[in-house]
Amino acid sequence: MINTDKTLKATYECYQGIINSIREKDFNKFKSIIEHPNKNISDKMKKALKLYKENMKYIENSFKYDINNGIIEGTNNLIKSIKRIAFGYRKYDHFIARIFLIKGIIKE
Numbered sequence: 001m002i003n004t005d006k007t008l009k010a011t012y013e014c015y016q017g018i019i020n021s022i023r024e025k026d027f028n029k030f031k032s033i034i035e036h037p038n039k040n041i042s043d044k045m046k047k048a049l050k051l052y053k054e055n056m057k058y059i060e061n062s063f064k065y066d067i068n069n070g071i072i073e074g075t076n077n078l079i080k081s082i083k084r085i086a087f088g089y090r091k092y093d094h095f096i097a098r099i100f101l102i103k104g105i106i107k108e
Contacts, residue, residue, distance in 0.1 A: 006040050007040050007041065007042055008042075010038040010039075010041045010042075011040075011041045011042045013038065014033060014037055014038060014041050014045055014049075015045070017029070017033045018030060018033055018034075021033060022063075025063055026063075027059075027060055030063070031056070034052045034053055035053070075103070078102065079099055082098055082099060082102065083095075086098070
């Protein structure tokens with residue numbers, strides 16, 4: 001089915017190239033796909049590639065370093081959930097103690 005439409009095929013191959021370059025952590029491959037796309041790709045893919053070009057230095061950093069903010073976001077979500085469930089604590093120390101207990105930082 002993909003071979004019936006050249007725009008669909010070109011867009012799919014571009015997408016797969018980007019996915020594979022990310023999986024392989026090959027920034028040079030990623031950069032070449034972004035800078036030299038197939039002429040037949042869809043307008044939406046062209047728009048996405050333009051966004052990638054504008055943020056190339058940040059994307060390059062994500063290829064180089066394995067640092068992300070997932071742990072921080074998870075902890076922030078936990079704190080918000082505790083606030084929602086608790087309906088407010090009278091003492092701030094009790095609130096902090098509850099966070100530490102749930103995170104396993106302190107033991108009972």
